[in-house]
Amino acid sequence: MSKIILTGDRPTGRLHLGHYVGSLRRRVELQNQGGFDDIFIMIADAQALTDNADNPEKVRQNIIQVALDYLSAGLDPAKVHIFIQSMVPQLTELTFYYMNLVTVQRLKRNPTVKQEIKLRGFSESDDGADNKAGTPVGFFCYPISQAADITAFKATTVPVGEDQEPMIEQCREIVRKFNSVYGPTLVEPEILLPENAACMRLPGTDGKAKMSKSLGNCIYLSDSEEEVTRKVKGMFTDPGHLQVSDPGKVEGNTVFTYLDAFCKPEHFQKFDSCFVGKKASFSFSSLDEAKAQYRAGGLGDMMLKNFLAAILNEILEPIRARRAELEKDIPGVWKTLREGTEAAVKVAQATLDDVRKAMRIDYFNDSELTGIK
Secondary structure (H helix, E strand, O other), X not given: OOOEEEEEEOOOOOOEHHHHHHHHHHHHHHHHHOOOOEEEEEEOHHHHHHHOOOOHHHHHHHHHHHHHHHHHHOOOOOOOEEEEHXXXXXXXXXXXXXXXXXXXXXXXXXXXXXXXXXXOOOOOOOOOOOOOOOOOHHHHOHHHHHHHHHHHOOOOEEEOOHHHHHHHHHHHHHHHHHHHHHOOOOOOOEEEOOOXXXXXXXXXXXOOOOOOOOOOOOOXXXXXXXXXXXXXXXXXXXXXXXXXXXXOOOOOOHHHHHHHHXXXXXXXXXXXXXXXXXXXXXXXXXXXXXHHHHHHOOOOHHHHHHHHHHHHHHHHHHHHHHHHHHHHHHHHHHHHHHHXXXXXXXXXXXXXXXXXXXXXXXXXXXXXXXXXX
16 A cells, blocks of 8 residues: 555644644655655645635635745645645535535544634534634535545645644544545545644643644744744743742743743753853753753753753744845745646546445446446
């Protein structure tokens, strides 16, 4: 069996560090390792419209922003197909067929759906008695649409963050149900999670569980050096660490969570000047040593924030530089998207043909039924 990757992002804004450590960085690594037969990267504009139907311009304008983030982060059009979801109509037809294999009750039990409905403030009551907007059907059926995206390309691997585990499991259920009813046709995917536990779900700069564009707690891949430094300096730390001399808590401290995700031993030598101050200076060789000092007291939050800002800006500088070059040729970026979409359409159509045949609804291809030779 071919090894195929399918993954993607909703174009509701520029991509941030949560996207980068949760999936994007891994995609680039997998692309460069060459262990997969095909890689499809989707800009999920149709899914973005499920909760932005009244503002399609927001989605429209951010397609190019996400594409720029993809390419500047290192995705190579010569090795992957980057495509626009709504431009592959086969995905919509597959979604429609899969809807008959999933119950409303099962969708309501999906933890990710429940969490996202709550995050967006949609009504959980049937009559809207809680004075909130009702949940759009398209948004409610998000897991089914995602299953169509994955199965259309017969993806064997889906690199995502841990919040997507319930969605992948629902996709696997749909695949098993389809194959049991119509015969072996679809491929059951496996989830590929970040290897670093801190990258599973990077918190926002305010310490909230999720980095979210709508919450304004993101560090974007395209942020300038000054913006990154400013956002890091405003990060949530330990509220009980009032004086530098006070013992501090590492657990739940956003700065340390980011250091767990991005810091490497060599950074301590490279950016050792961050730990030189007027009242105290430190020399660390590992993050564990810095954590121990923070717990004991004496290590200030600002030293750690300066250290983190230096690390993040080192990581983001080449991404910013590539983005600046790509922005000089926007038509070229759109050409890349068109070529990737054309490739995606061909593969998705082949899968749709298989699905229609398995369901026995490929009427005009059945000469016994039509009598047409």
